[in-house]
Amino acid sequence: MKLLTRARSFSRFYSLKxxxxxxxxxxxxxxxxxxxxxxxxxxxxxxxxxxxENYAPVSRIxxxxxxxSRYEDSNNLGTTHLLHLASGLTTxxxxxxxxxxxxxxxxxxxxxxxxxxxxxxxxxxLRGDVDILVEFLLxxxxxxxxxHWEVGDIQPQLKIDxxxxxxxxQTHVIENLHAAAYRNALAxxxxxxxxxxxxxxxxxxxxFVQNHFTSARMALIGLGVSHPVLKQVAEQFLNMRGGLGxxxxxxxxxxxxxxxxxxxxxxxxxxxxxxxxxxxxxxxxFSVLQHVLGTGPHIKRGSNTTSxxxxxxxxxxxxxxxxxxxxxxxxxxxxxxxxxxxxxIAQGNLSNTDVQTAKNKSLFLxxxxxxxxxxxxxxxxxxxxxxxxxxxxxx
Amino acid sequence: PDSVSIKPLSWFAPVLSAMSRGVAGALRPLVQxxxxxxxxxxxxxxxWPILNQEWLSGQTARQPLVVSVSLNVPASxxxxxxxxxxxxxxxxxxxxxxxxxxxxxxxxxxxxxxxSMSASADVLxxxxxxxxxxxxxxxxNMAFKWRGKPLFVCHRTQKETEQEAALELSQLRDPQHVLxxxxxxxxxxxxxxxxxxxxxxxxxxxxxxxxxxxxxGSHYDVSGRIRKGPAPLNLEVPTYExxxxxxxxxx
Numbered sequence: 001m002k003l004l005t006r007a008r009s010f011s012r013f014y015s016l017k018x019x020x021x022x023x024x025x026x027x028x029x030x031x032x033x034x035x036x037x038x039x040x041x042x043x044x045x046x047x048x049x050x051x052x053e054n055y056a057p058v059s060r061i062x063x064x065x066x067x068x069s070r071y072e073d074s075n076n077l078g079t080t081h082l083l084h085l086a087s088g089l090t091t092x093x094x095x096x097x098x099x100x101x102x103x104x105x106x107x108x109x110x111x112x113x114x115x116x117x118x119x120x121x122x123x124x125x126l127r128g129d130v131d132i133l134v135e136f137l138l139x140x141x142x143x144x145x146x147x148h149w150e151v152g153d154i155q156p157q158l159k160i161d162x163x164x165x166x167x168x169x170q171t172h173v174i175e176n177l178h179a180a181a182y183r184n185a186l187a188x189x190x191x192x193x194x195x196x197x198x199x200x201x202x203x204x205x206x207x208f209v210q211n212h213f214t215s216a217r218m219a220l221i222g223l224g225v226s227h228p229v230l231k232q233v234a235e236q237f238l239n240m241r242g243g244l245g246x247x248x249x250x251x252x253x254x255x256x257x258x259x260x261x262x263x264x265x266x267x268x269x270x271x272x273x274x275x276x277x278x279x280x281x282x283x284x285x286f287s288v289l290q291h292v293l294g295t296g297p298h299i300k301r302g303s304n305t306t307s308x309x310x311x312x313x314x315x316x317x318x319x320x321x322x323x324x325x326x327x328x329x330x331x332x333x334x335x336x337x338x339x340x341x342x343x344x345i346a347q348g349n350l351s352n353t354d355v356q357t358a359k360n361k362s363l364f365l366x367x368x369x370x371x372x373x374x375x376x377x378x379x380x381x382x383x384x385x386x387x388x389x390x391x392x393x394x395x
Numbered sequence: 396p397d398s399v400s401i402k403p404l405s406w407f408a409p410v411l412s413a414m415s416r417g418v419a420g421a422l423r424p425l426v427q428x429x430x431x432x433x434x435x436x437x438x439x440x441x442x443w444p445i446l447n448q449e450w451l452s453g454q455t456a457r458q459p460l461v462v463s464v465s466l467n468v469p470a471s472x473x474x475x476x477x478x479x480x481x482x483x484x485x486x487x488x489x490x491x492x493x494x495x496x497x498x499x500x501x502x503x504x505x506x507x508x509x510x511s512m513s514a515s516a517d518v519l520x521x522x523x524x525x526x527x528x529x530x531x532x533x534x535x536n537m538a539f540k541w542r543g544k545p546l547f548v549c550h551r552t553q554k555e556t557e558q559e560a561a562l563e564l565s566q567l568r569d570p571q572h573v574l575x576x577x578x579x580x581x582x583x584x585x586x587x588x589x590x591x592x593x594x595x596x597x598x599x600x601x602x603x604x605x606x607x608x609x610x611x612g613s614h615y616d617v618s619g620r621i622r623k624g625p626a627p628l629n630l631e632v633p634t635y636e637x638x639x640x641x642x643x644x645x646x
Contacts, residue, residue, distance in 0.1 A: 110465065
């Protein structure tokens with residue numbers, strides 16, 4: 001009896017007893033930490049490093065690479081789609097199993113975000129575990145192995161990923177928009193074309209990585225990480241592939257029209273015009289124009305009084321609708337969507353208060369310290385190399 | 396052991412969540428997600444078949460597409476800050492509560508069990524009292540037993556009501572306007588329990604023509620407001636309702 005009861009008392013809350021005891025460190029009493037400025041370095045090989053100390057308990061590190069879908073050519077369409085699905089595969093320094101378990105063990109996150117211009121590999125973790133996750137990040141970006149059986153295992157995911165993403169009509173609209181507006185480069189879809197399912201090979205993936213994941217095209221950005229640490233990491237590990245890599249074809253805007261018929265009850269349309277390249281002085285003006293036309297704020301059940309487009313369309317129809325201004329700044333070319341009435345505004349029928357409000361809104365978003373936006377904000381500043389002008393709002 | 400994380404997001408439903416990396420099997424998901432022969436893609440947004448302005452608001456794209464794939468988070472595509480939706484948890488919910496139009500409070504089993512523990516119908520019936528107002532003459536105060544307490548129903552004269560209304564509120568210990576204490580000025584319904592220590596006051600007595608508590612000498616006026624004596628508050632007014640000119644239900 002005695003043995004049983006003792007065993008029972010031993011087994012109760014067992015996991016609590018053997019769990020490592022975490023001492024909560026008391027917050028240092030004293031002066032509040034001062035907000036830090038962005039620290040910026042450009043290495044001689046072209047790699048750009050930026051970091052910001054935001055005193056958050058979670059550190060975020062992002063490696064932004066100019067390796068988006070615009071750098072595909074007609075032979076290897078869909079490579080970037082498979083590439084960003086293949087972020088968890090075996091690398092030279094760590095197997096897929098090790099990557100998955102290692103990240104899960106510290107409660108971190110590894111994610112890939114892909115746009116037409118860039119591919120961003122982001123890791124997030126608690127401050128103390130930064131070195132573990134940086135190791136995985138470097139493995140994934142500099143030395144992936146793309147073993148053919150592993151790549152074969154994720155091929156079915158291309159189809160499913162695309163099918164599910166295209167259930168959303170916005171994806172159709174934006175992909176068609178780019179396909180109609182450009183002749184090459186930016187016309188490439190983010191998703192693999194149907195005829196290429198099962199045909200993207202590991203060799204193509206390797207070729208893409210060799211030629212596009214080079215130091216000069218990368219930016220290493222950290223939030224909550226110290227700058228010297230990032231710099232050391234970049235100097236030691238991210239200089240394997242130098243040079244500018246393959247420059248993509250220059251995007252040619254030619255305009256056009258695509259109509260995709262389906263049985264939906266809603267019509268989705270975009271009317272597009274070309275505007276300025278990201279980083280040019282005019283890009284800020286277009287950003288202001290976007291906000292003047294109406295991008296938000298989104299108030300549930302509100303009447304969108306700040307949006308010119310909304311006001312105009314409400315007068316012409318009683319059916320449910322939604323309209324907004326769309327702005328996509330890409331290095332080299334930009335597209336901006338506007339509705340029928342944009343002509344009026346373009347001809348200068350705008351009050352000064354409207355323009356000022358829109359400027360403030362655009363600046364607010366640019367300066368916003370909201371975590372999710374921070375890392376992208378820094379990236380946009382760096383990639384456009386127009387840091388000063390963007391922050392001070394000179395247009 | 397392989398674990399499949401079933402996270403039905405409204406975006407990327409069971410098909411893709413079966414492929415999203417669980418802890419053990421980054422390469423080999425437990426359920427091989429195959430696209431069916433006649434592709435009927437999983438319905439992303441089963442919650443909103445209603446086409447209206449509110450649902451459409453915020454749906455248009457404001458920024459270019461951003462695709463995001465992650466190790467332990469289901470994949471997603473962003474085109475606007477309002478495109479992130481609350482996931483659909485219909486798989487986890489009881490079938491009774493899935494109907495959007497019906498109130499979920501009416502039909503769940505849990506509500507049935509809990510409400511069985513509340514008061515039974517005969518007890519609830521005993522909690523209300525119906526009073527026939529034509530039995531009470533003008534100037535008369537009737538007392539009824541209700542919920543174990545005396546209930547005073549007083550049919551007041553016009554003169555009495557006017558007199559009361561004229562009084563200055565700042566002079567009262569518990570300031571309350573006469574009209575705030577009644578629904579119809581000629582019918583005064585009070586609970587006849589003194590606010591001091593709970594004796595039953597006597598009607599039509601005391602210095603103010605209202606109620607007088609003989610235990611410790613609290614004087615109330617015709618509206619039941621304390622005017623003199625040790626009681627701190629006015630007499631309590633219960634909830635009541637005039638169902639017709641002749642009938643009032645108290646409680």
